[in-house]
Each structure stands twice: as C-alpha cells, then as structure tokens.
Amino acid sequence: MRRGSGPQPKDMAMTRTLTSLRLALCLSLAIGATGAVAQAYDPMRPAANPLAPSAPAPDPATPEAAPNPELGDLPDGDGAEATYYQCVACHSTAIIRQQRLTDARWDYLWSWMVKEQGMYEPDDETKDEILTYLKTHFSSER
Numbered sequence: 001m002r003r004g005s006g007p008q009p010k011d012m013a014m015t016r017t018l019t020s021l022r023l024a025l026c027l028s029l030a031i032g033a034t035g036a037v038a039q040a041y042d043p044m045r046p047a048a049n050p051l052a053p054s055a056p057a058p059d060p061a062t063p064e065a066a067p068n069p070e071l072g073d074l075p076d077g078d079g080a081e082a083t084y085y086q087c088v089a090c091h092s093t094a095i096i097r098q099q100r101l102t103d104a105r106w107d108y109l110w111s112w113m114v115k116e117q118g119m120y121e122p123d124d125e126t127k128d129e130i131l132t133y134l135k136t137h138f139s140s141e142r
C-alpha cells in the first residue's frame, strides 16, 4: 500500500523549506563570522574601500591610528583607554571596531547600552571623551 508509507508530498515540501531555512541561517551565521574575522587587524588592509558607498575616501592627512593590542585592538588615541574599560565589561571590542556609524547613532547606542543593558554611566567628561573617540574612529561621516 502506498498511502502512509514514507513522507507525503506536502511533508516533503515542508522538509525542504525547513532545510533551506536552516541553510540560510547557517550561511548568514557564516557570513557574520567571516565579517568579524575580516575586521581583525590586517596591516595590508587599506584604511577604507573608496568604492564602497558609505566609506569615505582615505584621507592621507589623517591616517588611522594603529590598533593597540593592549586595548583589544582599538586604535590608539584620546579616549581609547576609557572606551576599552567602559565597553569590554560586556562584549569584545570587535563589536565596536566593525562599526561605521553616524554621530547620532553613537549617541543612540550609548543611551541604549545604558537604558536597556544597564551600562554604568561614567561622569560627563568621560562620557564625552568616549563618544568623541567613537565618533572619530568609527564614523560613517568622516
């Protein structure tokens, strides 16, 4: 008897859908992972890709500061240390280094981290120092 033995066409279609969903998920995870790896320090990597729409052309007058391995590879500069100690309490610096955001987005993310994640908010001077550092080094605007 055919009926009841083995998966029915409808079930098989469902199985296929699930399989391709899983595949898509794996792919996006893999892409996410390689994305993070691509952000690891590479001395041969150009400062920015001038062909990418959001990336500004590299400005030879202001070369990006060297990543400091003692600060989770955050580029050296005013506020680098404060940023490191403020932010690594919860996650690695990779999540910061891979960003290119507008100033407004950094302001928003700061409040989000404070309100939604319970980030400790330092004094205004330190907050200003960190936000200036983030807007200087991980900006889509400059």
Ligand code: HEC
Residues within 6 Å of the ligand: 083, 086, 087, 088, 089, 090, 091, 095, 096, 099, 109, 113, 117, 118, 119, 120, 130, 134
């Ligand atoms: C109290 C914990 C905590 C602290 C401290 C913290 N974060 Fe986060 N942050 C999170 C969590 C939770 C997420 C979202 C989960 C994830 O993606 O790992 C996140 C995500 C992010 C993201 C990704 C947002 C996005 O759009 O995907 C950025 C960028 C970020 N944090 C930057 C910072 C910076 C910069 C600092 C320091 C000023 C900081 N975080 C400090 C908890 C924190």
